[in-house]
Structure formats: C-alpha cells, structure tokens
Amino acid sequence: GIQVEQSPPDLILQEGANSTLRCNFSDSVNNLQWFHQNPWGQLINLFYIPSGTKQNGRLSATTVATERYSLLYISSSQTTDSGVYFCAVVGVGGFQKLVFGTGTRLLVSP
Amino acid sequence: DTGVSQDPRHKITKRGQNVTFRCDPISEHNRLYWYRQTLGQGPEFLTYFQNEAQLEKSRLLSDRFSAERPKGSFSTLEIQRTEQGDSAMYLCASRQLRPGLAGGTDTQYFGPGTRLTVL
Numbered sequence: 180g181i182q183v184e185q186s187p188p189d190l191i192l193q194e195g196a197n198s199t200l201r202c203n204f205s206d207s208v209n210n211l212q213w214f215h216q217n218p219w220g221q222l223i224n225l226f227y228i229p230s231g232t233k234q235n236g237r238l239s240a241t242t243v244a245t246e247r248y249s250l251l252y253i254s255s256s257q258t259t260d261s262g263v264y265f266c267a268v269v270g271v272g273g274f275q276k277l278v279f280g281t282g283t284r285l286l287v288s289p
Numbered sequence: 290d291t292g293v294s295q296d297p298r299h300k301i302t303k304r305g306q307n308v309t310f311r312c313d314p315i316s317e318h319n320r321l322y323w324y325r326q327t328l329g330q331g332p333e334f335l336t337y338f339q340n341e342a343q344l345e346k347s348r349l350l351s352d353r354f355s356a357e358r359p360k361g362s363f364s365t366l367e368i369q370r371t372e373q374g375d376s377a378m379y380l381c382a383s384r385q386l387r388p389g390l391a392g393g394t395d396t397q398y399f400g401p402g403t404r405l406t407v408l
Contacts (some may be wrong), residue, residue, distance in 0.1 A: 183331075193317075196311075209395065210396075212396060212397065219401070220326075220378050220402045221399070221401050222332070222380065222396060222399040224399075227395065227396040229395075269395065275322075276333070276334035276337060277382075279333070280331055281329075281330060281331050281333075
C-alpha cells in the first residue's frame with residue numbers, strides 16, 4: 180500500500196519563528212489532508228490539498244502531486260501551534276481510507 | 290455547526306470485558322469511517338460505511354471487533370473480550386455523499402475520539 184513519510188519527526192521553535200513541515204508519499208493520490216492534533220487528541224482539519232497551494236492565515240500548504248510531496252508552512256508561530264501535525268492521503272484505488280504519516284511533533288516555546 | 294460526535298470520550302475497562310463506542314456523523318454525510326490510534330503513531334484505518342453498508346474492513350479488525358451502522362446514521366464499534374493491546378484512541382470520521390457537487394470535497398472530518406484503557 181501507499182507509504183507516507185513526514186519530516187522532521189520533532190521540531191522545537193521559539194514563538195515568532197517560521198517552519199516548514201514536509202510530507203512525502205509513495206504513489207499517486209486522490210486526497211491529501213493536513214491535520215493538527217491538539218493535546219486532547221482532536222484532529223483539526225487544516226487543509227484539503229491534493230494539488231496546488233492554499234493559504235489560511237498564518238498557515239499555507241503546497242502539494243506537488245507529480246513529485247509526490249506536500250509542504251505545510253507555519254509563519255510567526257505561536258504557543259497554541261504546539262501539537263502533532265499529520266499528513267494523510269488516499270491513494271488512487273485506496274477505497275477512500277486515509278493513510279497517515281507518523282506526524283511531526285511541534286513545540287513552540289514562549 | 291454540529292461536527293462529528295463520539296461517546297464516551299473515555300472508557301476504562303478490565304481485560305475480558307466488552308465495550309461499545311458510538312459515533313454520530315455530520316448529518317448530511319453518508320460515509321463514515323473508524324480509525325484507531327496508538328501512542329506515538331498516526332491513526333490507522335479500521336473500517337468504513339456508505340450508508341448502512343460496511344464496504345471495507347482492515348486486517349486490524351479482528352474477530353473480536355464488530356461495527357454497525359443500522360440505519361445509515363450513527364455507528365457503533367464493539368470490542369469483545371478486550372485485551373490490553375486494544376488500549377488506544379478510537380476515532381470516527383465522516384465525509385459527504387458527493388464531493389464535487391456544491392463545492393464539496395473528499396475531506397474527512399474527525400470526531401474527538403474515544404480513549405480506551407484496558408487494565
């Protein structure tokens with residue numbers, strides 16, 4: 180099945196810094212979503228982005244489907260950005276199930 | 290805006306007991322998914338429904354697990370004879386019927402999860 184790798188696994192930033200999270204996937208995808216998992220375990224939708232670029236406030240994402248990667252940019256990070264960021268994909272013929280990466284754990288210190 | 294809801298949020302049980310979790314999807318969503326997340330890992334797919342039909346089950350879903358969606362609305366996930374290895378967060382997600390109509394997408398929306406601890 181399709182493989183999803185995220186990097187870096189851990190990231191520590193000071194408040195106000197910018198960061199880039201990367202997601203590589205091993206095959207063509209029909210769906211790619213970025214999530215933020217808060218300390219209580221809730222998965223919060225950030226972007227639905229199987230291709231192209233989107234922006235939402237301080238966050239933006241770019242997926243280059245032909246090269247099988249996606250990037251999540253966080254600018255002017257805040258302590259509330261701390262948590263785990265997951266990339267998840269549905270492979271072509273993947274019957275709608277999301278395959279998640281292992282996540283990037285972000286800690287933003289004041 | 291009512292999102293996906295799950296009940297209970299936490300469950301502690303003793304090994305060998307049966308447990309049942311409930312998921313209520315977003316009302317207009319006809320696809321419902323169950324995932325399991327263990328500590329330090331990303332969620333893993335368990336099963337999914339389109340209306341009341343269970344269309345796919347993962348190999349992770351052993352014979353002790355059963356899921357239903359009897360009227361195509363809420364769903365239940367039952368684990369019989371729980372084992373310590375079943376301790377995990379159980380997540381439910383839903384998706385709308387026809388992405389592409391009225392600007393819809395394939396986006397899956399997740400509930401808050403049920404955290405199961407088996408002692």
